[in-house]
Structures are given as C-alpha cells and as structure tokens.
Amino acid sequence: MSAGAPGPSPAADGEPLLGQAELEALLGDAGHGGDDGMRRVVGAGLVAYERLPMLEIVFDRLMRAMTGSLRGFTGDNVDVSMEGMSSLRFGDYLEGVPRPALLAVFRVEEWDNYGLLVVDSALVYSVVDVLLGGRRGNAAMRVEGRPHTSIERALAERLVSVVLDDLSEAFKPVSPVRFRFERLEVNPRFAAVSRGGNACVLSRFRVGMEDRGGGLELVLPYATLEPVREALLQQFMGEKLGRDSIWETHLGEELRLTELALDVVLDEQTMPLSAVLSLRRGDRITLDASPDAPVKLRCNDVDLFEGDLGRRKDRLAVRITRELRDAAVVAAAVEG
Structure with a gap:
C-alpha cells in the first residue's frame, strides 16, 4: 500500500x-x-416499492377486456397477452422509450392525476394496415426513421380511446373512475406526467393480430394510485365485503356491557386564570343556576341529554327530558 x-x-x-x-x-x-x-x-x-396485489387482478381484467374490444375495433382475430408488470422510476422509463412511438397522456379526474399509455410503432403500423384493408397474413409495412403521419396518429388515438375505456371498466370493482384521453406526444420529454424520481408501475401488453401486432405499455405513477392504495393492497376482489358474523355478535354484546361515565353539569362559567390561582380553602364559587333549572349530562366533553335534578330515596337522581344530539352523531363523537 x-x-x-x-x-x-x-x-x-x-x-x-x-x-x-x-x-x-x-x-x-x-x-x-x-x-x-x-x-x-x-x-x-x-x-423497494410495495406490491399492490389487486392491481394485478385489474390488469388481468384489462387484458381480457381488450381482447374482446380490439376484436370489435379491428374486425380481426386479436389476442392480447400481458408480458409483465414491474416498478421503476418514471425518469428511467422515459429514457428507455423506443422511437418512434406514440405516447398518449390521459387524465384521471377522480384521482386528480395523470398516466401514460405508450403504443409502439409496430402496433401503430399493424392497426393502420388492418383498418385500411391490408391483406391477412402479410406483415405490416414498416418505414424506419420517419415520423408518424396524421392518419396514423388519428387511428392510434381511436385505439387509445378503446384501451382507456377498457381500463376504466377494469378498475370499476375497485373504484368508479374514468380515464380520459388528453393528448398524443411523440417526444418523451413532452409526456412527463410525473417527476423523474417518482415511482411508477409499468405493465407491458402484447397485441397480436395473426402475423401482425405490437406492444402496449401502461405507466401509472404511484402518486396517481394513492387515492385507491388501500383498495389495491387487498388480496382479492371481495375482501372489503367480507363479514364475520360471530365477531360482530361478540363485539355488539361487549359494547352493550361497556360502562361509561356521565358527568352532570349544573352550571358553567368562565373565570380569569388569576382568579382561579387565588382560590383558597373555604372560598365559595356561586353557581348561576336555580334549584329547578335543567342540568346537562355529558360524556367525553359531548353534551348528550338534558334533564331535571331531583332525589330518589336517599340518592340524587336526574330524569332525562330531552336528547341534545342525534344518535348517529353521538356515536361518532364518543368513538372519537
């Protein structure tokens, strides 16, 4: 050394x-x-970004929905398969987007955020070839290096709209949401819907039409999925609907046996802190209440009832005369 x-x-x-x-x-x-x-x-x-099990089910529903809708859109035998799902940083994904490709920016109004749907050039050429009467069994003609024409862009927008409708339907069991197409970009820099360091979920789909086809890539930032994150953490679709009647019965019985402390408030008044500090043994605080004035029953700083103060045998008693709050509001206030 x-x-x-x-x-x-x-x-x-x-x-x-x-x-x-x-x-x-x-x-x-x-x-x-x-x-x-x-x-x-x-x-x-x-x-290490967390997995969202329900998202895999949503994408599986999307794959099956696209198989049917794209068959109706193209009039051809379409097979859609999912090639994989991964988590990565949004900036890393944009750097690796192959060109030429069409990047469709869509907005999720209910979640107040955006996502990205990338259609590769092979799929664009295949859709144009199918919709404009290309012969079956022939691969789509590709011209390397040239930008997409206005006709290709228009047909790609129609394809994106069909996929976004299927995506809305796939998310419906999790949360009613609408994915709305906003614009089509060819430069990845203009399709930055999230910060480069933010995490996103990337799912890749393969669309095959006999000897033609191409790829679709759906990019959803984790910030976009945050409003439904709890729902996406479920293991299966009906998890939020599950009920345990035995536990509910037991919990109800225990709640009925729960003891609560009720405070009887005769009067309230505001005093300066100096007056409170100067109180000594033997001092008197005069209550501004008459013997027949109603009193309040309070639990956890919440006024529940109003009643009359009296005596039953050798004990003080309160007879409830009026409820001060709605039962549902009281339950929520006590739980808080």
Missing part, C-alpha cells in the same frame, strides 16, 4: 476493521470485468 493511501480504520484492539479481501468484495475488482461493488452498494439503497 502506498504511503499516501489511507489504510483500513483500526479497531479498538489495534486490528483493522476490514481485511483486504473484504475491501475488494465491497468495492469490487474492475480488472475482472465484474459489476462495480460500490455501484451495487448504491443500488441497494434504492426504494
């Missing part, structure tokens, strides 16, 4: 904390062509 290079930090007993082999394992060895160790350390600090 050279004189200017710092060595491993010594431990309290004089031994180094890390040996040479451990340092090489941590930092990697560039001479052997392996991955850089420090890069692996930095990569390990990336956020």
Whole structure:
C-alpha cells in the first residue's frame, strides 16, 4: 500500500476493521470485468416499492377486456397477452422509450392525476394496415426513421380511446373512475406526467393480430394510485365485503356491557386564570343556576341529554327530558 493511501480504520484492539479481501468484495475488482461493488452498494439503497396485489387482478381484467374490444375495433382475430408488470422510476422509463412511438397522456379526474399509455410503432403500423384493408397474413409495412403521419396518429388515438375505456371498466370493482384521453406526444420529454424520481408501475401488453401486432405499455405513477392504495393492497376482489358474523355478535354484546361515565353539569362559567390561582380553602364559587333549572349530562366533553335534578330515596337522581344530539352523531363523537 502506498504511503499516501489511507489504510483500513483500526479497531479498538489495534486490528483493522476490514481485511483486504473484504475491501475488494465491497468495492469490487474492475480488472475482472465484474459489476462495480460500490455501484451495487448504491443500488441497494434504492426504494423497494410495495406490491399492490389487486392491481394485478385489474390488469388481468384489462387484458381480457381488450381482447374482446380490439376484436370489435379491428374486425380481426386479436389476442392480447400481458408480458409483465414491474416498478421503476418514471425518469428511467422515459429514457428507455423506443422511437418512434406514440405516447398518449390521459387524465384521471377522480384521482386528480395523470398516466401514460405508450403504443409502439409496430402496433401503430399493424392497426393502420388492418383498418385500411391490408391483406391477412402479410406483415405490416414498416418505414424506419420517419415520423408518424396524421392518419396514423388519428387511428392510434381511436385505439387509445378503446384501451382507456377498457381500463376504466377494469378498475370499476375497485373504484368508479374514468380515464380520459388528453393528448398524443411523440417526444418523451413532452409526456412527463410525473417527476423523474417518482415511482411508477409499468405493465407491458402484447397485441397480436395473426402475423401482425405490437406492444402496449401502461405507466401509472404511484402518486396517481394513492387515492385507491388501500383498495389495491387487498388480496382479492371481495375482501372489503367480507363479514364475520360471530365477531360482530361478540363485539355488539361487549359494547352493550361497556360502562361509561356521565358527568352532570349544573352550571358553567368562565373565570380569569388569576382568579382561579387565588382560590383558597373555604372560598365559595356561586353557581348561576336555580334549584329547578335543567342540568346537562355529558360524556367525553359531548353534551348528550338534558334533564331535571331531583332525589330518589336517599340518592340524587336526574330524569332525562330531552336528547341534545342525534344518535348517529353521538356515536361518532364518543368513538372519537
């Protein structure tokens, strides 16, 4: 080791904390062509985004819905399959979008956010070929390097509208929502619907039409899904509808046996803090209430009833004369 290079930090007993082999394992060895160790350390600090089990069911419903709707849209035998779903950062996805591709920006008004639907050029050419009378069994003619024409863009917009309608229907059991097409972009920089470092869910679909076809990619930022995050964490569609009658009966019986403390309020008045601090033993506080004035019954700082104060045998008693709050409001206030 050279004189200017710092060595491993010594431990309290004089031994180094890390040996040479451990340092090489941590930092990697560039001479052997392996991955850089420090890069692996930095990569390990990336956020591991949570899985949303219900989202997989939604995308499965979307795949089956698109199979039927695209058959009606194209008049051809269409097969839609899902190639995978993954989580990544939105900026990383935009950097890898192949060109030329059409990026459809859509808005989710109920969730007040946006998403992205990317149609690759192969699918655009295939849809144009099918809708404009191309022969069956022939692959769509592709012209590399040229931008999409206005006719191709118009037909792609119709395709996107069909897919977004199916996406709205797929999300319906989770939350009533409408995905509305907003604009079509060809430059990924103009389709930035989220910050580059934000997490997003990417799902890839393959649309096949005999010898033709292409890919669809649906990008939903986690911020867009946040309003329905709790619903998407469910394991199955009917989880939120499940009931346990035995537990409900037991809970109801226990609640009826619960004891609550009710305070009888004869009078209330506001006093300066100085007057309260000056109170001494033997001082009197005069109540501004007559013997026949109604009193209030209070629980947890919530006025529940109004009644008359009296006596029953050798005990003070209150006879309730009026409810001060609605029963549902009282229940909510007591729970709070």
